[in-house]
Amino acid sequence: MNGLYEEFRIAVHSVWQRRWIAMGIAWAICLVGWLAVALIPNTYESQAKLFVQTKAILPENTGISPVERQKQIDTVQQTLTSAANLEKVVRGTDLGKGLVTPREIEGAVNGLRGAIKIKSDQSNLFEISATMTASGRSDGEAANLSRAVVQKLIDLFVEENLAGGRGETSDTLRFLDEQLAKRQKELEIAEQKRVKFETENLGMLPGIGSVSQRLEQGRLEINQIDSQLITAQSALAAINGQIAGTPQTIAGGTSGGVNPLAQAQGELAGMKARGLTDQHPDVLALKSQIAALKAAGAGASTAYGVPNPAYSSLVSMKAERQAAVSALQSRKAALQGEMNAMVAKQIQEPGVAAEQARIARDYEVLKAQYDKLLADREQVRLRGQVETQTDAVRFDLITPPSSPRTPIAPKRPLLLAAVLFAGIAGGIGGAFALGQLSASYPTSAKLEAASGLPVIGSISQMLTQAQRADRKRKLRMYIGSGGALVGVFLVLLIIEFIQRGSVV
Incomplete structure (x- = not known):
């Protein structure tokens, strides 16, 4: 136990003898680290919660049953982050400002895809979030841009759900009308052929049917x-x-x-x-x-x-x-x-x-075939009227898009503190390493163990009054240097909180 204590004292003495080197290393690490932390752009996140309520007043044969409506909502959720929709978001917000070429638009779309998250906490509760960094823009612009992106996504979500069924109904009606017209011509030709055959064989075919x-x-x-x-x-x-x-x-x-x-x-x-x-x-x-x-x-x-x-x-x-x-x-x-x-x-x-x-x-x-197509067309037409004239789906904005005031990343206060501790640890470690490389021996026992010769004795250092005054002065300077390092850390923290409060 005494040996460990002695080794600890020797290590502390070695570091203390090189305290100014340790202080210099600490300052260098802190300055470089704090500069690196300051260069990391802030990231702001805006969130919103949207509740989708489906109504089941009309019968399921209209095609707007709760199951059918839920499938449509799930499909819209999955396709909301498609390239076409993200391009609408880019063009509808400040993200598209200054973008001219298709390559630039594509780059903005790819960057936006990773910044958007859409998840469903419950069956009909959707949470939409978007993160924006302050790289190339101010903190206020990044915060406002994240909110604008979330608002645009909500608009697209509502628009796709309301207009998606109507567009599908219109396409289906158009297709059924084309098929009905085609079947009607074929039916008229078959009717004329049947009438002509019965007229030519009137005496052979009395009655109706085969x-x-x-x-x-x-x-x-x-x-x-x-x-x-x-x-x-x-x-x-x-x-x-x-x-x-x-x-x-x-x-x-x-x-x-x-x-x-x-x-x-x-x-x-x-x-x-x-x-x-x-x-x-x-x-x-x-x-x-x-x-x-x-x-x-x-x-x-x-x-x-x-x-x-x-x-x-x-x-x-x-x-x-x-x-x-x-x-x-x-x-x-x-x-x-x-x-x-x-x-x-x-x-x-x-x-x-x-x-x-x-x-x-x-x-x-x-x-x-004609009768079946006619019945299908009537059902689709009824569905279209239901989509247009009734409120089959209701959207409730539980939480509107938030206006972030505090960045979610980086955690700059923690990073600043980590850099301070890393600087202190680096200074102590550097001083200790230099002490290990030194050829001097802090105690007579170390010298005796290294040389293999008996050490008769050691002479303590004798300081004059002027030397003691000089040491006190240097100690005050050293303490002031350490205090200045901590002071810089506190100033950086204050500046960080001031900047957070100034985001508008």
């Missing part, structure tokens, strides 16, 4: 008629069974009463007077009653039977059911006849049917 389509429709309709016919025939059979078990007349009336035959004939005359035809169910039923009364001699003055109302009602219902069955049978026969005729014509002229099917197929394909 032969196979009409045959299929005919089969479906015949199947429906068959089921309806079965139901009508069952109902008619039920009515016939009820009529067979119901008497035509019931007992009643004497010779002194009203003649039923005359009464029935009077009712028949009244029906014809109302305009009922002979085919009317009520007229047919009444005629049947009159015939039955005549056959039974109901015109005599003796006792007679009264017509049964239930029987008359059943007869009327039977007439209606028979008419329905007859109509269904007639319709089935007509359809079967048409189908047989079409099959016969298809067998006789198979090429005509095939050509008609091909023409009809081409026409339907073109019409389906």
Whole structure:
């Protein structure tokens, strides 16, 4: 332990003996270092926060759903730092002042790309920042320029989001209009070809659609008629069974009463007077009653039977059911006849049917394409109206572009202090290194160890009064030199803070 302490004392003594060299080295390092720090240009940063709020009031089929809108915003964020947008920033701020050639513009754009940062802290919160150095410009100009760049980026961000969808909609509408016009011409040509073919083969192709389509429709309709016919025939059979078990007349009336035959004939005359035809169910039923009364001699003055109302009602219902069955049978026969005729014509002229099917197929394909394009165009047009007439996206400037007053780099106070400590350490290190290179020995023990000979003793230095006064004077000068070094450091700090406060 005593040896270490002795070595430390020797090192301190060596440095102290060369203290003026240490002071000179410290001054040299500090002056050079402080000059280098002073030459580093200040860098100013401006920041802004922008909140983008998407609205989901309209349905998603308009194409402006929250997911679709978020994709569009992400795309704009990624392309905001493209060369085209950065060139707009350069030309829209003082960065483009004095730039004429494309090479100069390109250099400014490349330099600006590294000075811009765009990040999203949350899903819809964007932070835009720009840094500008005072190289070639004053600190105030650099600070104002960073703010102007951030403001221009915000304007571009809003403009790209608002105008991007509208421009895309316009391009899409233009493309759809061109395709619709093209499909419309093709559809008109196909329509004319179909009409011409049907006109030339009018006798071969009755009806609408191809032969196979009409045959299929005919089969479906015949199947429906068959089921309806079965139901009508069952109902008619039920009515016939009820009529067979119901008497035509019931007992009643004497010779002194009203003649039923005359009464029935009077009712028949009244029906014809109302305009009922002979085919009317009520007229047919009444005629049947009159015939039955005549056959039974109901015109005599003796006792007679009264017509049964239930029987008359059943007869009327039977007439209606028979008419329905007859109509269904007639319709089935007509359809079967048409189908047989079409099959016969298809067998006789198979090429005509095939050509008609091909023409009809081409026409339907073109019409389906035209209808789909028309629906797409209407949807795009609706989206364009939504983009133009509604506020689908709202931009809220949470933090406006800041006006920096303090540079973010360099950290000049820390650098100045680091240079001071480096100068002091360099001076001490230089003095110590020179002491190690010296051929003198600070103690008798060092001399004895180096020479290998015994040292009898050492003589201390004796100073006169004048020498002591001179040493005190030099010590004051040395302390004053060190104080001056620290004073220069403090002055530089004061100047730095004054300059920061003077940035406008």
